[in-house]
Amino acid sequence: MTVSGFTFNAFSENTYLLHDASGECVIVDPGCYEPAEQRALKAFIEAQNLRVVLLLNTHCHIDHVFGNQFILDTYKVPFLIHESDLGTLRAVPAYAPGYGFTRYEPAEPTGFLTPDQPVRFGQTELEVRFTPGHAPGHVVFYHAASGTIIGGDVLFQGSIGRTDLPGGDYATLIASIKTQLLILPDTTVVYPGHGPATTIGQERRTNPFLN
Template sequence: MENTYVLHDETKEAIIIDPGCYEAAEREELTSFIEANDLKVVRLINTHCHIDHVFGNAFVKKKYGVKLTIHQEDEATLKSVEVYAPAYGFQNFETSEADDFFEEGDQVNFGNSTLEVLFTPGHAPGHVVLVNQQQNICIGGDVLFEGSIGRTDLPGGDFDTLIRSIHEKLFTLDEKTTVYPGHGGTTTVGKEKVSNPFCALSK
């Protein structure tokens, strides 16, 4: 199970983040939502490029004619998926290439909305999160979960780097910030600062 996010505002412009849609039914669910809400997809983004977050990249790029943006440090992660996907049973995986790269502090704009890019490596070398501080929203990928954190035993992962990313980037956000993770339900920065067994700040 992986969370794909479609962000949109009153202008009907939308961005798709981490399309994990491999099966036809999953792709139909995504397109049906977009059509039902009369949205115009203007951009595709990966918070990071592990297989479960990029399954639908090629589909989305072809369907909506949009470019894929990632952090350059995760380009090798994206390219490696084509190599190992068959070993995991995904014989029909369609490869995709990044068209653009963003860096720390860049802005993602769509409609009247803006997200700030924060570089948060540790789970993956080029992991980013996307933040709207006015609305206290963080699209967090696989950095921070409710009561847990992203795994660090995959290539390019590093526990100390991940904890530093959480402390220096996510835990400096407003405590009311809702974190929308790549798996599972939402949580808040304030909750995880005091209760997360892996990264809570000591009193």
């Protein structure tokens, strides 16, 4: 599996494309808000001859969902989130204008993610891990074959997700990290929702929130 990343919108959010030798592609957390960002994402997909087959959200805060409807309009694919984050998603239209995002287009999921049902595309299987604390329905996607996590806003390089937003809880987040992430091999690469990639080993050794 190949991970291709883009950094979009005023929150510097990381959008990820997951693709493999089959040419099939999954889009995770499309943060593309500006038309130029949407064009850049679409151009990359076309240049790489990828076929988008699925849209996923790790969680549904505003910066991770800007591009959901654009993806659905463009590629007509299923859209999956964890059911516990449906309220988070549906709250976005109420506060988006307050941040100056007047062109946000709401999108509704077509189905829900559960930890006992892996996500499959092409030759790839992703394990869904439930990691609440930053958002009530937060999940991460673990690809065991390559030792890769698409981690949303759970664990960052030297930090963790904020817990002061609605539905956030510090103790829950720390428990999610310890039970769902730190049990993985040290070499596991974490692709977070903001900032650079890191590894489980690095965060286990140096992250001040985990010591």
